Amino acid sequence: MTTAMPFDLDATLLPAVTAVVKNAGVTLRERYPAHARGVSLEEVVAEIHANDDAVLAVMREPLLKARPGSQWEEDELAGGALPPGEWWIVDPAEGNINHVHGMPDWAVTATLVRDNRPVLTVVHLPLTGDTYTATAGGGAQLNGCPLSVSAKRDLSAALIGTGQARPGESADTFRRIGASVTAMLTAGLVVRVSVPATLQLIHVAAGRMDAFWQFSDVRSGLVAGALLVTEAGGTVTDLDGKPWSVAGRDVLAAAPHVHTAALDVLSSI
Structure with a gap:
């Protein structure tokens, strides 16, 4: 049995x-x-x-x-x-x-x-x-x-997304969002800044977008997309490069071949 x-x-x-x-x-x-x-x-x-x-x-x-x-x-x-x-x-x-x-x-x-x-x-x-x-x-x-994530290998060819998790974020979070968008506009091909997180994460899982990051711990906007991206073959970590968890403060979900390059851009912001 x-x-x-x-x-x-x-x-x-x-x-x-x-x-x-x-x-x-x-x-x-x-x-x-x-x-x-x-x-x-x-x-x-x-x-x-x-x-x-x-x-x-x-x-x-x-x-x-x-x-x-x-x-x-x-x-x-x-x-x-x-x-x-x-x-x-x-x-x-x-x-x-x-x-x-x-x-x-x-x-x-x-x-x-x-x-x-x-x-x-x-x-x-x-x-x-x-x-x-x-x-x-x-x-x-x-x-x-x-579903399968993107096969992209070059961050400079990547379509990347981010956004804010809730109204009234802290001034430091808004500063980090702005700084990170500027950095990614230089490193990537195109950056989308929009809400909600889940609708960007499903694009990563489907291979339409190559990465998504967010400075947030709002669970309801991340848990669905994190599982979808992981199960579609993507890499989901926090911005220290550790495996993402429900308790995490931030997230980076990406196609595996561009994840490291995206993390290098974001980890110091």
Whole structure:
């Protein structure tokens, strides 16, 4: 008699999680405006919270039921290590700021983290219908087809991305973002500065972009993409070159042949 390995169990769970995330995507798509909503900061924030509340209402209970004994991380903008066990880290509207401004770059994500290691993720883009999935040890897929990171070997030919994780970052973080963009504009071919992180990380996993970095520990924007990039053959570290973890302060996800060169540019900033 053989015992199922954890990744086998996660692969079995994946269809149920995918169904929950796609269903949540219907809710978020129905709330998508044809033009920007909200004028004042208070109105914009209210729209963001309304999106979160509407989508979480159709995600939370089904995900907890799908994995009995799992726990729910409440704070979407939190960082750092989690207590032991299994936790759902969900972003009901990843790229919420884009959604409420009538822009297309947003998604619904759900990631299962086991003992501070992402082991299963689903990222669904309701406007295109595309769904990115990965399980630890089981590879990364787009609509069921395997993903593979870029084969680029020269950073000077690389398309690279970054962005901020949240409004109101510290002055030092904004300084580092600016300095790092300047450095990468010199070292790489093109640099994209945009949000959200997950939608750049899926491009790295799919080989469309070659690297992404961010000075942040916001878990909800990183765990899904970190697993997708890793399972697509990429390298994901912090900016000291150590393997990235949920407790990390920053991240660099890149195609393996340009990772070292990108790290050399960023590590001293």
